[in-house]
Structures are given as C-alpha cells and as structure tokens.
Amino acid sequence: MKFKLPFNKKQPPIANDPVKEDIGRITPSKIDFIQSIKDATHDPSDLIVKFIPPNITLIYINNLVKDQTLNDHIITILQNNPNETPEIIKNALSVPVVNISTQLEETVKSLVNGTILIHVDGYPQAILANIATRESRSLSAPENESQVIGAQVGFNESLSTNISLVRRYIVSPDLCNEELKVGKRTNTSISIIYMNGIASDQMINTLRQRITNLDLDALIDSAILAEMIDDNSLSPFPQMLLTERPDRFCAGILNGKLGVIVDGSSMAIICPQSFIEFFESQEDQNLRWLIATFVRLLRFSAILLSVFLTPIYVGALTFHYEVIPQAFLVPLSESRALVPFPPVFEALLLEFIIELLREAGARLPTKIGQTIGIVGGIVIGTAAVQAGITSNILLIFVALSALASFTTPSYMMGNVIRVTRFPIIILAGYWGFYGIMLAFCFILIHLLRLSSLGAPYLSPFYPPRLQDMRDSIIRLPFPINTKRPEITRPGDQDKFDSEPVKPDKS
Incomplete structure (x- = not known):
C-alpha cells in the first residue's frame, strides 16, 4: 500500500486572490x-x-x-x-x-x-x-516560376503586401482572411485565405486545426509550415504546392482550394494539391487549348524521360541485350570499348557529376554560376569521354535526363525527380528491367496511399473522375471545363455558364 505525504499534496488555488x-x-x-x-x-x-x-x-x-x-x-x-x-x-x-x-x-x-x-x-x-513599419523589397517578377504570357509580378516577404496582391485579383467580400500566430519565440503571423461558399468547411477546419495544434519554437518560412502540416511528412513527394505567383495562388483559391501566406516568406501555400497539378503551369491557362495540351504532353513525356531513360540504358546493357537494335550495337560497343566500369557505376558517376554542377551553379553568384554550369559541363564531359571513364552515348542520355527534369514547373517536385533517379538506376543495375518495374510499382503504390489535406493525391485518375480529366494531362477548351475540380469538394461547383454567348449579327 502506498501513502502520500501531507506536504506533497497540492493546495487548490484561492479564488479571487488579490496577489494573483x-x-x-x-x-x-x-x-x-x-x-x-x-x-x-x-x-x-x-x-x-x-x-x-x-x-x-x-x-x-x-x-x-x-x-x-x-x-x-x-x-x-x-x-x-x-x-x-x-x-x-x-x-x-x-x-x-x-x-x-x-x-x-x-x-x-x-x-x-x-x-x-x-x-x-x-x-x-x-x-x-x-505605427509599425516593416522593411521589404519592392515587387518584382517571379524568379522560379517565370512565364511568357501572363502577369509578371510575384509575392515578396511582406504579409500585408501579399494579401493586397490577392485582393487585387479577387475583389469580392467572400474572400476570407483568418490570421493566426505560430511559433512561441518568433510569433510569426500567418493568414489562411479561402472563398466563402466555395471552399469546403471540412477542409478549412482541418487546416485550421493542424496549424493551431503546432507546438513550434520558431517558424521562419512557409516550406517548414507545409512540411509540418502535410498528411505524410516522411514522403519525399510534396503534398502542398509552394508558389510565388499571385495569379496561380488566386486561381487555386477560386477553384475552392485553401491558401496560406506566412509573414517573412515569398512563397505561398496552396492545398489540397494532386500529383498531376505539380506539373501544370499557370501559363497553360493563358495559351490556346491545343497549344496548352501539346505543352503539357511534352512536359509529362520529359518527366518520364528524365526518370527512366538512364535506368533503361543501364538495364539493357547489363541484362537485356536483346532489346537493343542491331544497328545500334556496333556504335554502342565502340563507345564502351575503353570504359573499365560497369554501366551502373558509370551512370551513377555521371549523375553525381551533373548534380554537383547543378548545385554549384545554384549556390554561386548568377554570372559565375552560369559559367560554371556551361564550361564545367563541357570540360568535364569531354575529358571524361576522352579518358575512358564514361561513354559518349551515356553522356548524351544523362544530359537529356538532366535537361528534361528542368521542365517541371514546381521546384520541389523537380528535386524529387532528381533524387528518384538514383535508386532506380541502382535497381536497374542489379535486376535489370525487373528492378525498374519494381521501383515503378513501389512509387505507384506510395502515390496511391498519399493524400493532400484528406483528398486523394492521384486525383482525377484514382479514384477516376472523368469531369476533372478535362483539365489534367490535357486541357480542353474553357467552355467544356465548367466545373470546379472535385478534389476540393467545392460548395459551388459551377465556374460559369456553359452556354456560349452568341454574337449579335444585326
């Protein structure tokens, strides 16, 4: 039997204590x-x-x-x-x-x-x-999400300025702005922005609860907040979009999505976000539907090329010679005659060099970084082929893969594609095409299990939603896309009247 000492007992607080x-x-x-x-x-x-x-x-x-x-x-x-x-x-x-x-x-x-x-x-x-004043830089064009047709202004680090940019695009009393404080020491101001009557109340409550439940010591950037409130923070795939474009942010808000702006960050958060939408650009909405569809198909083809081109080369040379065309065997064997390394090591070495050049070019000043990227790539590539460290054909494949990865409009998704290539190359070197299929199935299962603010990550393909497929890999004309995407569960599904305005011939 256990006993409690009397002096360990906590005394109840005295009501209306004048000292307290x-x-x-x-x-x-x-x-x-x-x-x-x-x-x-x-x-x-x-x-x-x-x-x-x-x-x-x-x-x-x-x-x-x-x-x-x-x-x-x-x-x-x-x-x-x-x-x-x-x-x-x-x-x-x-x-x-x-x-x-x-x-x-x-x-x-x-x-x-x-x-x-x-x-x-x-x-x-x-x-x-x-009478507070905050130092901030002037408005400028977005650096990471540039486009030819469309607005040429981006967010800056001032919360009030960013909210005013949003209100310039959406002049409506239904635009709601909820301000919260996050960070016990930084006391950072953030704003949840959504359209009343369009955004789902359940998603609003979910996002608000996730933010208010955060027990953070400091919040410096919106990327940290996005990772903290993700459905799966351990996944390499981002489940919320970071954008510096007010027009893209407002387009998502008008489609029923929720936006989050963090004071001190030039990147705003849009959620929920599907996997397909990370490869779409706001400029696609400004182009004619046929051109926009062609650009999207080109972009998705480049992503597949970036991820699987080098692994297919490694798997074919290591295990599956029969898939190589006979006319291609002679130049391929000649290019690899002096290379002492197996294809998997050769591919990993070149990919590592490409990533070194890319990281060095990003961290150096702009003028020096461009010089390092161009001159370094030419000098190292030419020297590696002449020294017999790698073949010229593989150098072309790796360069195409690196070039194709830059077509991704989202920088964070582009980083995922860069990292994904390495394990697929290793599996291709050990098990050939079976390793590539194993990696593909693993990635597909992982994407099927992901969600963004409770919405399916692979929408509109899983679960299949034919209405949303009109603006996914392809973009059909606007008179056909009259509904808001179902991933947001909008309160008002109609964007505009589907009946076109007939011209007056009188």
Whole structure:
C-alpha cells in the first residue's frame, strides 16, 4: 500500500486572490512601468524611452516604427495635451489602431511588433498606438516560376503586401482572411485565405486545426509550415504546392482550394494539391487549348524521360541485350570499348557529376554560376569521354535526363525527380528491367496511399473522375471545363455558364 505525504499534496488555488490578480498588470508608477518593460525585454540597446513633461512616457523600439508618423501624429498631439487622461489622449491620436491595455504581457507583445507605448503617470494602463513599419523589397517578377504570357509580378516577404496582391485579383467580400500566430519565440503571423461558399468547411477546419495544434519554437518560412502540416511528412513527394505567383495562388483559391501566406516568406501555400497539378503551369491557362495540351504532353513525356531513360540504358546493357537494335550495337560497343566500369557505376558517376554542377551553379553568384554550369559541363564531359571513364552515348542520355527534369514547373517536385533517379538506376543495375518495374510499382503504390489535406493525391485518375480529366494531362477548351475540380469538394461547383454567348449579327 502506498501513502502520500501531507506536504506533497497540492493546495487548490484561492479564488479571487488579490496577489494573483496583480501579477502581470501595469503599475501606475512611471518608474515601475519603465523598469517592468526593461525587465520583460531584457533592456535592449534599441529600446527608446522618451519623456513628455509633465507626466507622459513614450516607449518604443527603434527602426520598428514610422518616424514621421511618430513626430507628426503622436508627439505633437501629446505636447498639446500634456495633462489629459489616457481615454482623452486615445481619442485625440490620429492613428488608425489605438488601444488601451492594463496587462503587461499584452503590452510587451505589442511593443515588439512596432507599437508605441504611451503611459500617463498615475494611471495603471498604457495606450498602444500601432505605427509599425516593416522593411521589404519592392515587387518584382517571379524568379522560379517565370512565364511568357501572363502577369509578371510575384509575392515578396511582406504579409500585408501579399494579401493586397490577392485582393487585387479577387475583389469580392467572400474572400476570407483568418490570421493566426505560430511559433512561441518568433510569433510569426500567418493568414489562411479561402472563398466563402466555395471552399469546403471540412477542409478549412482541418487546416485550421493542424496549424493551431503546432507546438513550434520558431517558424521562419512557409516550406517548414507545409512540411509540418502535410498528411505524410516522411514522403519525399510534396503534398502542398509552394508558389510565388499571385495569379496561380488566386486561381487555386477560386477553384475552392485553401491558401496560406506566412509573414517573412515569398512563397505561398496552396492545398489540397494532386500529383498531376505539380506539373501544370499557370501559363497553360493563358495559351490556346491545343497549344496548352501539346505543352503539357511534352512536359509529362520529359518527366518520364528524365526518370527512366538512364535506368533503361543501364538495364539493357547489363541484362537485356536483346532489346537493343542491331544497328545500334556496333556504335554502342565502340563507345564502351575503353570504359573499365560497369554501366551502373558509370551512370551513377555521371549523375553525381551533373548534380554537383547543378548545385554549384545554384549556390554561386548568377554570372559565375552560369559559367560554371556551361564550361564545367563541357570540360568535364569531354575529358571524361576522352579518358575512358564514361561513354559518349551515356553522356548524351544523362544530359537529356538532366535537361528534361528542368521542365517541371514546381521546384520541389523537380528535386524529387532528381533524387528518384538514383535508386532506380541502382535497381536497374542489379535486376535489370525487373528492378525498374519494381521501383515503378513501389512509387505507384506510395502515390496511391498519399493524400493532400484528406483528398486523394492521384486525383482525377484514382479514384477516376472523368469531369476533372478535362483539365489534367490535357486541357480542353474553357467552355467544356465548367466545373470546379472535385478534389476540393467545392460548395459551388459551377465556374460559369456553359452556354456560349452568341454574337449579335444585326
């Protein structure tokens, strides 16, 4: 039998304890208020404390507030109202957001977000005047998702600027914007954006619950948030799209999808997202349907070429000579006559060199990176063939595979394709075409098990949805695509009237 000691028993909290209620409240004394703010912020060097005689104190953090607004709309008014109460001063300030708080914690959080604290000696409260300013770069064209036809502006790192870009495209009162805070230390602002009446309430609740349940110490970028709220964070395949294009973001919102914008990140999140949609570009909607279909078919063919071309070469040379055309055997044998390595090692070596050149070109400055990519590829490729390390035919296949991987509009999906080639090449070197089929079946089963915010990842092919197939691998004319995709379970399925407008011949 176990016994509990009496002094280990926790005493229940005393209701209406005056000591507990006073903790965290603003003191009426000017000296105590300044000291409490310094203690809460650890007295940083950019904390500014100003006194306006006879009894007003201003506290703010330098470089987080607008200096002109501070001088013209706060200090001038305070000098003209030196002996007034906090309520009168609040009403006299010509600042859009002004509040009065009695809680020290709320006051400190507002201070680090660019708020001016105004304390009147003798009153246990502070006036919070929000005149925050955030440094951000000007709007520019998207660098990772460029297109010829369409808008030439991309998101930047300012949350307010990005939301204004979205509202420029969607001028509707049904556009909803929910702001949340994530990160115990960074206190990062994020916005969930969706169309009321179109977006699924179940998906909205699911996304909101996943974000609010996060117990993060810090949130720096939207890519971290997307990985944290994925249905399967261990999968190499992204289940949410990261885009820097406002037009693509708004197109997804109008189709019933949900968008997430993170303050400090230039990439916005779109979900749910199917596997096929990662290979679609916003420019496909701006082209004529026949041209857009051709470009999409070319893009999907390039993806298959990038993933399976080198493994098929390795499997054919290692196990399946009979599939090689007879006219191709002589030049192939001549190109490999001086190569001492097996095809699988030769292919892995070239793929590794290609990835080294690509990574070096991405990390170096733009002008130097382009030079390294072009000159390095030519010099190393030519030297490798002449030294007998690799064959010229395999060099062509590897270069085509690398070139085809760049056709993917999504950078994150392009990285998955780059990594996927390596295990398929190894399986092709050990088991030939059987290894390639094993890898293909494994990837297919994995994709069938994936979901994006609860929606099937391989939609519209599994489960089959004929209506959504009109805008998948092919893009049929707009008068035929009158319905929103079923993957989003939209409340309003009709995008527009299917009956075309007949021209007036009078």
